[in-house]
Amino acid sequence: MQQDTDITLITPDAPIGADTHGGRAKCLQRLARLNLPIPPTIALSFKAIQRIAAGDMPDMRALLSQLDEHALLCVRPSSEDSDWGGPRAVLNIGMSGAMCETLGARIGPEAAKRLYLRFVESYAIHVARLDPDMLDDMPGDPEDALAFALRVYEDEVEEAFPQDPAVQLAEVLRSMARAWDGTTARLLRQAKGAPADAGLGLVVQEMAIGLGRGECGSGVMQLVNSKSGARQITGRYLSQSQGRDALSGGKEALYLERDPRGPSLEELAPEAFAQLKSHLSEMREKLREEMQAEFTIENGKLHLLDGVRVARNARAAVSIAVALAEDGIIPREEALMRIEPRALNELLHRQVDPEAKRDVLARGVAASPGAATGKIVFTAEASQAAAARGEATVLVRRETTSEDIRGMHDAVAILTERGGMTSHAAVIGRGIGLPCVVGASSIRFQTAARKLTAPDGRILKEGDEVTIDGTNGEVLFGRAPLLDAGHDDSFQVLMGWADDVRDIAVRANADTPMDAQMAHNFQAEGIGLCRTEHMFFEEARLRVMREMIFASTSADRAAALERLLPMQRADFADLFRIMKGQSVCIRLFDPPLHEFLPSDRAGHRELAEALDLPLSKVTRRVEALAEYNPMLGMRGVRLGITVPEIYEMQVRAIFEATLQVAGEGVEIVPEIMIPLVSASREVELVKGRVDSVAAAVRSETGRDFAFRLGVMVETPRAALRAGDIAPQVAFLSFGTNDLTQMTYGLSRDDAGRFMSEYVQLGVYPEDPFHTLDLDGVAELLSIGAERARAANPNLTLSICGEHGGNPESIAFCRAAGFDYVSCSPFRVPVARLAAAQLAVRDKIGAA
């Protein structure tokens, strides 16, 4: 006999677990323990339902004998996690001709017939699997409708509608058990994270009937707002209704609390309302969670059918968790653990209202979260012009390049045809918090003709409005309703708690004063990566850069760089001031020089004019600088060694800026990082030059300053040779973007073309540019870190690639003993929370 555990009446002491009987059964038991008015309920375990699905039906009479034989019953799903879904609840089991008579006497014949009809309908559709269309021509009168439904049933099934509650219940249970095993249901729940063998429990509950004489009805109620987390009674009630009818009850549904806009439950049934409020408060305190109650009022008497965790967006989740902790209901650590770090992205950016209708034009890669609406423009110049007119624009490009930077800053969102998670547009977008969809290759980009053709044929011209949803990777037609970002007080409080327990530092990648300000606002502990090349794309500087590139002697080159020096010095001084003495790690010039040259004929002509050179010479030089694989070419330290003047200028600018802000009371020890190292001798050579410049500046100014030199480890070889490199430097920072590219032999700019197929086929479990590859790239990180630390125990170790903000990467870095992670400013909060959770988890594990 299974009675004891697999089929059991829910009592405070019954052996019921969420992992054996499902969350709903467990929650009902908790409510029962609180002595709340829940109807008698029998829980069927996952095992029991598996047996039923396999054809082994338990004894219905024995089961029914535990419940009131006069009550109607409902069956509801109880899976381990309510997000995983489950078959629809079936109400009013036990209805039959006879029961209809009996019940009619108590609640009125019409109400009884409506209950019967409702049962016949759901039984026909969900148990007998009739086509719902067959019941379309239902007459309006309940009696006629019932007769019609019974006739359709009998015609189709060729049997009379079952009248025995035991038969009815058995069929309902069998049908629900089998539905759970259906392929669609399985795929749907697996998509939500359910394991392949997730079980279904069911609960069989005596029904409180929301129809009949006196105040009868049903509704749902909770004490907080699901979108904001604010304390506010929320829900709906509908007289003469069952289940969750109130939620779809339209105008007839009532408010709960007294409300000027219309009648309320509080007025109609004040006692039941007061009880509900008090029950919910008790549930919150005892269940340590904000709950929603599903309730029925039967002739003025309150029945709690169910309690479920209040649905919530990220902002509400933070607010609820903080409130629970502040009220002493849960410890702060638990509040921290209740927030999924990635969910914070929702708070930091405007979002498309999840309840709004979406007119999706196309999908791409969700490259930078948040949403924004603007008029489409096809050039960076148009974006700048529109910004000057105060218009919001969405910058649409095949792909973006460094030349588009200004236009990107002036747009509200970016859309590109090409690229993946770490393409230029994506990286910049995340860096400056701009919603961005890349790789939207299903759209036809006719940028020359200034139009876009959506896959469905709709054509968008320059000036047409679209909404970019960078959180979901969707391009929406027109203006979609947006929800504002929500980094409110609760958020700040939670972040404070996170910082209290966190044991790995979090810095931000920031290239511009604007980025740095954002990093500071998000309380980053310094800048972990300041890329200096963007600084050269401003028009005036770009011209000088090009002169430098075209210089034929070292002296000419130095003269051009001399003009860039004061600008760079000002850049760095600005950053130092904004960061108020926190560490700033400046990466020396990294990209290949050809990125600074125009790529088309017209650009060459312009450049020839500007430099007063024959066009042929310009074209020839541009061609000579072109590379087959720029990622693997003449850039980074290779440029630093073969064209040393650039690094010398940058290093001097850093030192002079350091002295300048020191004069203003900002004490800083700048960090200088050498990119793309593959051999320790490269470090030796650059170190020698940096030391000479430092000596020169010290002797010119008569003032002293400190600095730290380090290496960006982004080639596999640098990781392997970290033991040679480490003794020469103060820090190593792993650039996981390039390291991933080289370890996989995979260009991030070209991977977009097949990455989604690769992830779908399971070739890569995840896009390695998005999630640090723990099996390959991370091994190189481990090897590098171990060898480096062995050779130089005082070394600072960090990660500064795009992965820096990912919880998985942070877990890895923390375990590997890294000192800090560095990520886009907008991911700093995610990283702070993720790091805090890791520390809490360790503390729990250790306890």
Next chain:
Amino acid sequence: MQQDTDITLITPDAPIGADTHGGRAKCLQRLARLNLPIPPTIALSFKAIQRIAAGDMPDMRALLSQLDEHALLCVRPSSEDSDWGGPRAVLNIGMSGAMCETLGARIGPEAAKRLYLRFVESYAIHVARLDPDMLDDMPGDPEDALAFALRVYEDEVEEAFPQDPAVQLAEVLRSMARAWDGTTARLLRQAKGAPADAGLGLVVQEMAIGLGRGECGSGVMQLVNSKSGARQITGRYLSQSQGRDALSGGKEALYLERDPRGPSLEELAPEAFAQLKSHLSEMREKLREEMQAEFTIENGKLHLLDGVRVARNARAAVSIAVALAEDGIIPREEALMRIEPRALNELLHRQVDPEAKRDVLARGVAASPGAATGKIVFTAEASQAAAARGEATVLVRRETTSEDIRGMHDAVAILTERGGMTSHAAVIGRGIGLPCVVGASSIRFQTAARKLTAPDGRILKEGDEVTIDGTNGEVLFGRAPLLDAGHDDSFQVLMGWADDVRDIAVRANADTPMDAQMAHNFQAEGIGLCRTEHMFFEEARLRVMREMIFASTSADRAAALERLLPMQRADFADLFRIMKGQSVCIRLFDPPLHEFLPSDRAGHRELAEALDLPLSKVTRRVEALAEYNPMLGMRGVRLGITVPEIYEMQVRAIFEATLQVAGEGVEIVPEIMIPLVSASREVELVKGRVDSVAAAVRSETGRDFAFRLGVMVETPRAALRAGDIAPQVAFLSFGTNDLTQMTYGLSRDDAGRFMSEYVQLGVYPEDPFHTLDLDGVAELLSIGAERARAANPNLTLSICGEHGGNPESIAFCRAAGFDYVSCSPFRVPVARLAAAQLAVRDKIGAA
């Protein structure tokens, strides 16, 4: 007193070593031990010379007391390796007014004065450091000349010419000791491989005087030809001469052996000649080396002044070593050890005669050894057309691409502006044994105008002749004299001995039947890498490839591939037949598809016509396929997974070809290699498809066949994950070209721009595309090999990159337990010899 060891008379028992007294002193001792007629000689050790250079002069009288006080003396350098050079020999020390008188009585006054003059001249120039110009106006008469030289000396030095032999000798020794320490001398010898602290020894020898009455004179003689190694008495003799005068004696110098072209030593002094021959034979046998004798005849009496190792080119070296071993003088193993493997390159290719004058237009990277002369052409088509007319052409291109393959096969040499050791031109050049210079960027390539401008301003037009020296990386003006390749009998014998001791297999990389034939001729043990993509560049196939690329459905794609199938099947069947059952490892399609599309506007138009498509569609598709970093893009297994039809066609072609040749009696187990793997799931997916095709072919034909599937390890991640990959496959082959690119983050096509500077600065000790990087790339090889073998002990391991033929790589692979190396056909002999030497070395080490 140093006499015992640092200044010692050369006797059979004196404590003299090549590493303490230099090679010449040691050799003279060996001759003394053979009882050959060498004049009394004192050896001064490295230490003695160091002391002299430092000003600590030994007692000259004590030294001179060991020699005949009436003899003239000469001093000659004796460094550890004669290649390292050293100061010039000084003859006739001891000459003075008095000695001139005494000697004049014996050999005639004029002869005596000539000896004195010779000494005064060399003393003035090399010891007193007078400007040689001062002696330009020397009178013709010996007596006047001597008076003139003595006067110049006394005027300039303001001292009388020293008359005391002890003073003369001391000054000569001091001067020679100091010259060795000069910067130029040091740099010169270090360039030849001398260590920084290389020492100089000197020998002081009593002179036999080649002037005077009776038959007097001097000469050199050896028993073999220095260019061919053939047994042939070679050398010159000049009457009334000293030292090596005979070699610059022009018409007056005599042949040694009786010769129809003129008088000979054999006729003049038959006894001395016979002694010489016999001495040389004895030296060969006892010194176990082919020697050259320097000799003087004094009044008919033979004196051996010195014996040195016969200078030889690679061909002669092989011939001499084989002959010594065949004559039982040295064991075969020693013959093997005496040949520098890389020197074999000289034998396998025609070379510019090292004695010819070179008119160098420019230098570039020596990308493929050998030399050839041809008319320059600027397009592959022109090369093909010229070949059809029977003209030799040098194909000149900015860089070569797959489209140039046919033209390259038809040229005699290649010259490119761009690229490095592993650029397309270099790899193909080495593969087909074509001399090739790449990266000759000092030349201005005006390919559109069909001309080249050399750095010195000389202009070459299409049709002008140049000689490409791919061994030295030089472009020579016009037609340079060439030496033929020399893989003669001795070479074959040596290779046979090498194979007898070798314990690692050597295969060849071969893509075409021509390559395969070459591989077979060089006795490669199979093909280790057959790249299949070249097969698609033939015009008829290229058109079908392009149709395939433009196919919009999988069915269209399959239809195009269906047409390629019979061609591929024939390709493979050909290879299998040529290799006669030896292993053939076929790499599945690797390059990105865009390599098969035309890159210019005209090409697009042509293609649009051929495919009957609008130009815009062609352009769009070509653009869509373009990549930022093709090396890291959509190629290799990525293409194999996303466009599976290509691999399916290739695999079917391999299986059908296997069955076809089996019908002809050629039994083969083809090896199928998957390129660019970075995750084991890629292997799993391809393996599944390969197995299905195998099953289909077996069921269609009703015949069985075996095959082996493997992976090309060329991404760092594949090496790290070798443990996951190995259990699924029969072999792993490391593709060190790409692995080097990815480990360094360095594109081989772009590295040429700075590689030479990097190597000069010592940033990289060598070009890692040329010499396997033992510190980085090789560690990944070790990791991969270890993990793979642990997971699958039966796995075959090999290397198939460009490094495969390098002795250093072979040493690494052998130590790491690899089964074979694979390299260009032309490097197979080098690899066979290098592998043999390693085995011999181990045997010696173990003994």
